[in-house]
Each structure stands twice: as structure tokens, then as C-alpha cells.
Amino acid sequence: MNTIRKFFIILLLGLTGVVTYAIPGDPPSGNGKQEKSAAVSDEGALLREFLLKSGNYINSRGVPNMVSAEDVFENLSDYLVIDVRSKQEYVDGHINGAIHLKASEIMDYLDTKTAASAYDKVVIACHTGQTASYITSALRLAGYNNVYAMKFGMSAWNRKLDKWSKGISGKYSNRLETKINPKGPKGNFPPIKTGEKGAAEILRARVKEVLNTPFPTVKVKADEVFANPSEYYIINYWPEKNYVKGHIPTATQYTPKKDLSVDAALNTLPTDKKVVVYCYTGQNAAFTVAYLRVLGYDAYTIPFGANGFMYDKVVANGWHAFKAAEKVNDFFLIKGDKPMGKDFTKQIIQVGNAPKKKKAIIRRKKKEVEGGCG
Amino acid sequence: MKMYNTIFVVAVSVLLVSCSLDNSRDYTLSPQETLQVVLKDQDIVSPEELADVVLMGAGNYQLIDLRTPHEFLVEHARGAVNLPAKNLLKEENLSLLNQGGKTPLLYGNNSEQVYSYYILLKQLGVKNIKIAFGGYDFIKDNILDSYGIRSGSYYSERARYDYAKVVSEIAGSGAAPATSSAPKAKKKIIKRKKKEVEGGCG
Amino acid sequence: MKKKNIIAVVIVLLIGVFLAFSKVKTTPTIEKSPESLFLSAIENTRYYSVEDVAKMIISQDPLLQLIDLRSEKEYNKYTLKGAVNIPLDQLLKKENLSDYFDQDVYNTVLFTNGSTHADAAWMILTRMGFTNIYVMKGGLNAWAENILKPKPDDGPWDAAADELYQYRRGASQYFGGGKAVVSETSAPPKTKKKKVIKRKKKEVEGGCG
Numbered sequence: 001m002n003t004i005r006k007f008f009i010i011l012l013l014g015l016t017g018v019v020t021y022a023i024p025g026d027p028p029s030g031n032g033k034q035e036k037s038a039a040v041s042d043e044g045a046l047l048r049e050f051l052l053k054s055g056n057y058i059n060s061r062g063v064p065n066m067v068s069a070e071d072v073f074e075n076l077s078d079y080l081v082i083d084v085r086s087k088q089e090y091v092d093g094h095i096n097g098a099i100h101l102k103a104s105e106i107m108d109y110l111d112t113k114t115a116a117s118a119y120d121k122v123v124i125a126c127h128t129g130q131t132a133s134y135i136t137s138a139l140r141l142a143g144y145n146n147v148y149a150m151k152f153g154m155s156a157w158n159r160k161l162d163k164w165s166k167g168i169s170g171k172y173s174n175r176l177e178t179k180i181n182p183k184g185p186k187g188n189f190p191p192i193k194t195g196e197k198g199a200a201e202i203l204r205a206r207v208k209e210v211l212n213t214p215f216p217t218v219k220v221k222a223d224e225v226f227a228n229p230s231e232y233y234i235i236n237y238w239p240e241k242n243y244v245k246g247h248i249p250t251a252t253q254y255t256p257k258k259d260l261s262v263d264a265a266l267n268t269l270p271t272d273k274k275v276v277v278y279c280y281t282g283q284n285a286a287f288t289v290a291y292l293r294v295l296g297y298d299a300y301t302i303p304f305g306a307n308g309f310m311y312d313k314v315v316a317n318g319w320h321a322f323k324a325a326e327k328v329n330d331f332f333l334i335k336g337d338k339p340m341g342k343d344f345t346k347q348i349i350q351v352g353n354a355p356k357k358k359k360a361i362i363r364r365k366k367k368e369v370e371g372g373c374g
Numbered sequence: 375m376k377m378y379n380t381i382f383v384v385a386v387s388v389l390l391v392s393c394s395l396d397n398s399r400d401y402t403l404s405p406q407e408t409l410q411v412v413l414k415d416q417d418i419v420s421p422e423e424l425a426d427v428v429l430m431g432a433g434n435y436q437l438i439d440l441r442t443p444h445e446f447l448v449e450h451a452r453g454a455v456n457l458p459a460k461n462l463l464k465e466e467n468l469s470l471l472n473q474g475g476k477t478p479l480l481y482g483n484n485s486e487q488v489y490s491y492y493i494l495l496k497q498l499g500v501k502n503i504k505i506a507f508g509g510y511d512f513i514k515d516n517i518l519d520s521y522g523i524r525s526g527s528y529y530s531e532r533a534r535y536d537y538a539k540v541v542s543e544i545a546g547s548g549a550a551p552a553t554s555s556a557p558k559a560k561k562k563i564i565k566r567k568k569k570e571v572e573g574g575c576g
Numbered sequence: 577m578k579k580k581n582i583i584a585v586v587i588v589l590l591i592g593v594f595l596a597f598s599k600v601k602t603t604p605t606i607e608k609s610p611e612s613l614f615l616s617a618i619e620n621t622r623y624y625s626v627e628d629v630a631k632m633i634i635s636q637d638p639l640l641q642l643i644d645l646r647s648e649k650e651y652n653k654y655t656l657k658g659a660v661n662i663p664l665d666q667l668l669k670k671e672n673l674s675d676y677f678d679q680d681v682y683n684t685v686l687f688t689n690g691s692t693h694a695d696a697a698w699m700i701l702t703r704m705g706f707t708n709i710y711v712m713k714g715g716l717n718a719w720a721e722n723i724l725k726p727k728p729d730d731g732p733w734d735a736a737a738d739e740l741y742q743y744r745r746g747a748s749q750y751f752g753g754g755k756a757v758v759s760e761t762s763a764p765p766k767t768k769k770k771k772v773i774k775r776k777k778k779e780v781e782g783g784c785g
Contacts, residue, residue, distance in 0.1 A: 046430075053429045054521040110524065115534040117527040143421065145522030199430055200422035200523070401610065405700050406668055412696040413665055463614050486713075489692040490617050493699045498610055507692075530690030535720040537654035544724060544752040 043202050044192040044296065048262040050199035051295075057141055058291045059257045064284045065136055067123055067148045069156040073331050078120040082106060084135060085126055085154070093333030095125060095157060097340055103135050103211045110144060122147045127163045129153040130303060131215040133286035141294055142207040143200075149283065152327050159328045167304040168322060170312040172226055176246035183252050183268040184233065190271045190296030206294040218289055220276055220300040222309040232276045232300075233269065237285055246313060248278070260288065262295075269297055278302040280320035402499030411496050417504050419479065421516075421523035424506045427479060428452070428517050436475075440482035440491065441510060451481070451513050462491055463498075471495065477502050484509040485530045606705045613703050622698055623713040624685055626722050627740070630747045632685075633657050641682040645697055646689065656687065656719070657751075664688075667697055677706040687712035687719075723747045 040046055051057065072079060072095070081098035083090050090100040101109055106124075110116040124132035124139075124147065132149035139147045150156070155164040194205035225232055225248060234251035236243050243253035256279075259265040269275055275297050279285040282305040292299035306314050307322050315321045334340070403411070411417075419427075426432040428451050437454035439446050446456040459482065461467055471478050482488040485507040492505045508516070508528045516526035527534075608616075616622070624632075632640045633656065642659035644651050651661040662672050676684060686694040686709065694711045701709050712719075721727075726744035729737040 050426075050430060054425065054517070057521065060520075107524075112532070114536075115527065115532060116525045118534040141521075143425070143516070143521050143523035144525050145516075145520055146525045198423060198426040198432055200425040204422055401607075401703070405704050408696075408700050408703075409665070409668055412693065412700075460618055463611060486691040486695050490695045490699060493696045494610070494614060494617060497699075497703070530715070530717065531688060531692055533650070533689045534717045537716055537720055537724070540720050540724050541654065541752055544748060 039195075040197060040202070043194060043196070044189050046199045047192055047202050047206065048189065048295070050203060051141075052262050054200075056261055058137075058288065059261050063137075063257070064133060064287045065140060065148045066129070066133070066151040066283065067121065068151050069329050069331065072123055072125075072150055072157075073329070075120065080114070080116075080119040080122045081125055081150075082109075082122065083125050083154075084131060087337075091335065091337050093158070093161070093335055094339075095154075096332065096334045098125060098334075099339050100337070103131075103214070104208075106135065106139065107142065107144075107208065107211065110139075116144050116146060119146065123150050124148070125150045125157070126153045127161070128155055128167065128282070128304070130282045130286045130301070133283040134215050134218070134290045134301075135211065137287040137290035138207045138210045138294065141291065142204050151283070152281075152322065156327050157329060157331050158333055159324070159330065160333070162324060162328055164304075164322050164327070165324050167308050168311045169304075169308055170310055172222060172248075172309040173246075173311075173313050175226060175249070176310065176313075177249045178244055178246055180244065181250055181252045183254070183265055184270055186267050188271060189267055192296050203294070206296075210290055210293045213293065215286070218293070218300050219303050220274075222302050225276055225302060226309075232274050235269075235275060235277045237277050237279045237288060242317070242319065245317065246310070251278075256284070260291070266295070271297070273298075275299045276302060279305045280314060281305045281307055281322060401497050403497045408493065408497050412493065417492065419504050419506050421526075421528050424513070425517050425521070425523050428513055434476050435479040435504065436477065438471075438478050438480045439510070440480055440488060445483075445510070449514070450510065451518075454481075459487065459491060462495070468495075468498070468500070471500050471503060477504055479504045479506060481506040481513065482509055484511075485528075608703050608705055613699070616702060617699065622695075622702075622709070622711050624710050625713055626719045627743065627747070629656070629685060629687075629712050629719075630723050630751070632683075634747065634750055637683075639681065639683050641676060641684045643676065643684060643686050644688075645686055645693055650689075654716075656716075659687075664693055664697065667700070673706075677701055677709065680707050683708050683710060685710045685712055688715050689717055690715045723751060 057063065072081065076095070076097050081095050083094050083098045083100050084103055084106075085100075087100060090098075094100070110122065116122055122144070124135050126132040126135075126149075129149055129152045132153060136147050136149040152164060154161040192202065192206065194202050194209075196202045196205050220232070225234065229248070229250045234248050236247045236251040236253045237256055238247075238253065239255060240253055243251075247253070254260055254265065269292070275292060277285045277288050277292070277299060278301065279288075282301060282303050285301040285305055289299045289301045302308065304322075306319065311321065423433065427435050427437060431453055437451050439450050439454040439456050440459045440462075441450075441456070442458055443456055446454075446458075450456070457467055457470075480488050480492065480503065482491070487509070488505050488507070492503065495503060506513075507530065508526060512526050512528060516522040516528075629642075631637075633642075640658070642656050644655045644659040644661045645664045645667070646661075647663050648661060651659075651663075655661070660676070662676070666672060686697050688694045691711060691713055694715065698709050698711050714722075722744055726741055726748055728741050731737075
């Protein structure tokens with residue numbers, strides 16, 4: 001009798017034990033609260049490191065990222081064209097299918113109202129290509145890497161909108177110097193303060209800031225620079241062999257695709273003085289100025305570049321000279337405030353001059369591999 | 375004798391109870407709670423956060439690659455550990471995901487795959503977990519090879535097109551977009567036969 | 577055996593059974609276990625391609641039940657022919673469950689703009705024990721890219737790819753409001769899992785330094 005009783009008691013205890021172990025307990029909740037990341041003490045250093053690690057944009061292969069007006073014309077159905085001129089100018093005549101946006105609205109538009117990934121290319125169109133270059137550079141830095149500037153802007157689209165020809169001048173061709181001015185001493189970088197905690201977020205905040213700074217405010221006329229050169233740190237953004245042929249007095253040469261890298265000569269730029277960059281047409285300089293401003297420099301560009309004050313020298317040397325006959329087309333303009341025009345088909349018929357290039361269906365985006373060794 | 379009978383009966387009923395409780399795993403969230411998790415959408419890292427983790431190793435994250443060992447071997451994000459999806463429910467992996475310290479940040483072949491497993495894990499009570507969309511292709515094409523986090527397809531649930539507009543474009547002139555006011559007709563429902571309870575004792 | 581004892585045994589047994597079954601959720605369907613749900617998820621059998629869905633719509637498949645899980649606003653702007661709108665936050669409303677999901681006759685195909693929310697809905701419904709639930713892979717984004725605006729494959733010509741493209745063009749005509757070019761009996765070519773290597777062209781910068 002006793003053994004049977006003991007047996008049942010043991011069985012009962014055993015089952016109780018089984019039940020206790022069988023019921024799965026709640027898994028440990030782990031580190032539930034995300035560790036509050038400390039505020040970044042040196043945002044600038046983080047930003048600069050990130051720019052290097054994310055492809056060193058300003059020195060990457062495709063810069064300056066531009067497309068010709070002809071290219072846009074042939075690919076209207078695959079591209080998204082964003083017209084950044086004034087609303088009135090847009091209404092008076094724009095590219096078929098183009099939408100009108102302010103520079104500060106583009107990021108939000110590409111994130112929420114559509115998807116940048118849905119288009120082969122997103123093309124920014126302005127008057128002369130310089131504003132578009134500034135905007136394109138800023139957007140690309142923030143990770144919108146299928147954005148391009150339309151080269152020479154709407155001036156190349158239709159002669160009615162040609163603002164380029166008025167910008168050409170040779171007025172300072174005889175005021176150039178050839179002496180070599182050395183770069184400034186290596187110094188500190190400009191401070192950055194956005195309040196963001198991660199490098200990519202800091203970059204995005206800086207780009208937003210740059211896009212909120214209207215392009216006209218980052219232009220400095222050639223007249224002003226020639227009159228008061230000591231006010232500015234002037235960067236000639238040409239290869240050295242062209243620099244020595246004649247440049248703005250006191251200008252220093254920085255080699256494109258090389259010297260302005262974070263780990264190259266960037267720290268020779270002053271942080272307490274206005275920096276002016278000029279190139280041949282003002283477009284490459286605009287790309288560069290956006291990049292420098294993202295990094296915290298007080299950077300400016302000379303409109304139309306060398307074309308705007310030493311045109312005859314540019315032509316004589318075979319540099320990038322703007323010639324209306326070559327660059328300006330006769331493509332159709334759509335009036336009104338809607339992107340699409342009803343007369344779209346007319347556009348194809350009317351333009352007899354457009355070269356019948358074979359439409360290359362470029363679906364693959366060309367990627368740029370970081371070159372160099374290691 | 376009577377006492378032994380009752381003890382025996384109690385033992386049997388306890389056995390029955392324990393069997394029903396003895397599920398190898400159980401859901402922690404109800405379907406309604408799971409739906410709330412889906413609607414809140416708060417465990418998906420932004421493209422910027424992902425770029426920070428991949429390029430700078432930033433944050434308190436541990437990257438976890440859900441792809442097959444072969445795919446992982448060919449290439450993977452630096453610092454990621456491989457946890458092939460088919461092994462997700464193994465006990466040791468679940469506790470790996472739940473321990474303190476770094477927050478697991480999952481990525482896989484694409485957004486759908488990682489999201490499905492994420493929802494499953496949330497239902498099983500995993501609390502501290504984040505996911506990245508776009509799969510390894512996004513990391514490679516839009517972060518490692520070239521910085522295009524905002525030009526790649528990351529948030530797949532955002533409409534990439536104005537569908538009605540696309541339809542009107544391909545129709546040429548003025549074809550009505552294919553909207554439909556579908557009638558919520560009560561269809562003839564055939565109730566399924568109730569199945570027997572899954573599981574049981576051994 | 578005394579009668580009293582038998583009654584006591586029966587009562588205690590019933591208590592035990594009740595305790596055992598009280599663990600089961602009070603839904604009319606029987607829940608799928610996590611392991612079983614996980615296996616279904618891994619198999620990926622829940623996906624219909626956009627071509628499959630196009631075929632079902634064109635052939636007016638009577639067993640097709642399309643559910644649009646997006647908001648009412650998006651649904652009114654554009655949806656697939658014959659789709660019913662159940663915004664995701666109303667997925668588990670009693671009347672929706674009983675009207676659409678608690679049955680095993682119709683093929684219920686869920687879709688949204690992408691796939692992730694439809695997949696999540698599939699997870700929840702399948703866990704609850706409902707069957708015949710599928711997901712349109714890629715959602716309306718894939719629909720727009722493949723059916724509405726199909727693009728020819730720009731690789732070397734491939735018979736299967738070309739057949740697929742021709743089918744899509746026909747479907748595009750149908751859904752664009754043009755005349756139906758697709759005969760209702762033609763089946764879409766099986767979308768083989770062609771390993772589409774979406775490798776983008778790379779340009780290697782030459783040389784060192």
C-alpha cells in the first residue's frame with residue numbers, strides 16, 4: 001500500500017515539474033530601450049569621413065553630372081524634368097512633361113510624391129545650367145544619384161530663352177596674370193552644427209540647408225572680384241597647364257577631381273574669408289560651390305565662368321566656349337501651368353533640325369567605381 | 375482505496391492540462407496586436423541610418439544577413455553575421471536575437487522576405503529588432519558601389535507611379551482609368567470544416 | 577465501484593479537459609502553429625505574379641477575389657478591375673473576416689503598392705487559420721512596370737522573354753482601355769525564375785594613381 005501511495009505522489013510531483021518547464025516563459029526582453037546615442041561632438045569630422053567613405057562625390061567619375069538638351073529631347077518619356085525657374089517663366093514656356101518646383105521642394109517631392117527610382121534620369125532645367133548644377137550637386141551628395149543638370153539650361157532648348165549669349169564677354173581678358181600663387185596654409189575645417197546624430201543625417205541636413213540657400217545669393221560678379229580681389233580667396237578650378245596661361249589676379253589653382261577632396265588640399269581653404277570658385281562655363285564651379293557649402297565654406301561662383309570675362313581667350317585656346325550656333329536648339333515649348341501639352345505630337349514634327357540620333361535605350365545606370373589602388 | 379482513486383484522477387487531469395500547455399512555441403501577440411505593429415511601421419531603419427551602419431559601423435546595431443550561406447560567402451556587408459532564414463526558429467537563434475547589447479538589424483534578399491520574417495518574430499515576442507529594406511542588392515548598389523540611397527527602391531510600399539495617369543497615357547486620349555466600384559456582394563460562403571486541434575501529446 | 581466515485585472521476589476529468597482547452601483562442605478558426613506558419617512563409621507558395629493576376633482578370637476567373645489593402649483614397653484613384661477595398665487597419669473587422677476570408681472556395685489575392693503590407697496581412701490571416709490567401713508579388717508598382725508599361729528586355733534575344741513581353745503588351749492594351757488584343761484562352765508564359773542579373777555596368781577607372 002505504502003509503495004503505491006508513494007508512487008502516485010512521485011508521479012504527481014513529476015507532472016507538476018513537467019508542467020512548470022513546459023510552459024514557455026517570456027523571452028528576456030533584451031535591451032528594450034535603444035541606448036541614447038550621445039550628441040556628436042565633432043559633426044564636421046564625421047561628415048568629412050562619411051563623404052570619403054560614400055564615394056568622394058566631388059572627385060567621382062561622373063562629375064559634373066550633366067546631360068545635353070538633345071539627350072533630354074530624345075528621352076522625354078523616360079526622364080523626369082524639373083523646371084526650377086520662376087513660375088511665370090514656366091507658364092510662358094516649358095519642356096513638355098516638365099514639372100515646376102522650387103529648389104527647396106525637390107527632395108520632399110522625390111521622396112513622397114513620386115520615386116526617383118521610377119525614372120532613368122531626373123533632369124534639372126534652369127536658365128543657363130548653373131543653378132541646375134548647384135542643385136544637382138547638392139541632391140547627389142544626399143544620395144539622389146540619378147539627378148542631372150541640363151547643360152546650358154533652357155538657353156540650349158530654345159533660342160527664345162537664350163540667356164547665355166548675353167552673358168558672354170571678354171572685358172577682362174587684358175587684366176589676367178600668369179604668376180603662380182601658392183595655396184594657403186593647411187588649417188582647420190569649418191565647424192558644422194546640425195544637431196543630427198548620424199553622419200548620413202548630418203549630410204542630409206547640410207544639403208537641405210544648401211538647397212534652401214537660393215543660387216543667386218552664391219553668385220559673385222566678375223566685376224566685383226576684379227575690383228576687390230583681396231576680399232576673396234579665388235580658386236581657379238582648371239588643370240595647371242591652363243592656369244598658367246592666364247587667370248584672375250591672386251587666384252590659386254586647384255586641380256579638378258583631385259585637390260578639393262577632404263583628404264587632399266581642402267584644408268588649405270580659409271574658413272574666415274569668402275571663397276570664390278570659377279571654371280569655364282560656371283557649371284562645374286556651381287557643382288563645386290554646392291559641395292563646399294555643404295562642408296561649411298562660404299563659397300561663391302562667378303556666373304558664366306571664364307566665358308563671362310575672358311571669352312576670346314577661351315575661344316582661342318579651344319576651351320569650353322559657348323557658341324550659340326552649336327548649342328542652342330529649336331525644341332518646342334509648352335505653355336500653361338500643366339506639364340503635358342496637348343500639342344505634344346507637333347513637337348516631333350516641327351523640329352526638323354534635331355539630329356536623328358539612334359535612341360539608345362540606356363536602362364542600366366552607369367556606375368562609377370572608385371578608382372585607384374587600395 | 376478511495377483516496378488513491380482521486381489522486382489517480384487528479385494526476386490524469388493534470389497530465390491533460392500539461393499536454394495542452396506543452397507547445398514548443400507560442401504566440402506572444404494576438405493577431406490584432408500584430409496588425410498594430412504592421413500599421414505603426416516603426417522598426418524600419420531609414421536609408422540614412424542604414425548607410426551609417428554599413429559605411430561607418432555606427433549605432434548600437436548588429437547586422438544580420440538572412441540569406442543563404444552561399445550568398446553570404448560571395449559577399450556581404452562588413453560586420454554582418456549570417457543567419458539563414460530557414461534557421462530562424464531554432465531556439466539558439468531566437469535567444470541570440472533577444473539578448474541584450476546590440477540591436478539586431480536584419481536584411482535579406484529583398485524587402486518582402488525580411489518583412490515577413492520580422493512580422494513572424496514580433497509575433498513570437500522578439501522585442502528589440504530592426505530591419506532594413508531593399509535587400510543586399512540595395513546595400514551593394516546604393517551604398518557600397520555608389521551613394522544613391524534616395525534613388526534606389528527602398529520603401530516599396532510607396533507608390534512609384536501615378537497609376538491613373540499611366541493608364542491615361544497608354545490609352546492615348548481620354549480612356550477612363552480602370553477604377554472599379556466593386557460591389558461588396560455577399561458571396562456564397564462555404565464554411566470550412568473545423569479541423570482538429572493541432573499538436574497533442576507527443 | 578461506487579456511483580459517487582464514478583461521478584467524482586467524471587467531474588474531475590471534465591475539469592481537466594476544460595482547463596486544457598481553455599488555452600485555445602476563442603476564434604472560430606483554428607490557429608496555425610508558429611512552426612507551420614514559418615514553413616509556409618519559407619516556401620513562398622503564396623505569390624502570384626502580376627502576369628498571373630492579369631490572366632485571371634482577363635479570363636474573368638470566377639474564383640478570383642482581389643482585395644486592395646490600401647486606403648480608400650488610393651483605391652478610388654486607381655485599382656485593379658473587380659478589386660474590393662479593405663484598408664489594412666480594418667483587416668480584422670468581424671464582417672471582413674466572415675465576408676471574405678473565412679472560406680476556402682475563392683482564391684483571395686491581396687495587393688498594395690508594394691508587397692510588404694500584403695505579405696504581413698497574409699501572415700496574420702494564415703496564422704489565424706484562413707486558407708487560399710495569396711499575395712500579388714510586387715504590388716501595383718510591379719503592375720505598372722510590367723503590365724501597364726512593359727519594356728522589352730535589352731539583353732540578347734530570348735524566346736521566353738520575348739513571349740513574355742508580347743503577352744504583357746497585349747495585357748497593357750487590355751488594361752489601358754484599348755481593344756483587347758489578348759485572347760482569353762491564351763495563358764501567360766510561365767515566368768521562369770530567370771536569374772535576372774541586375775548588375776549595372778561598371779566603369780573601372782584605369783590604372784593606379
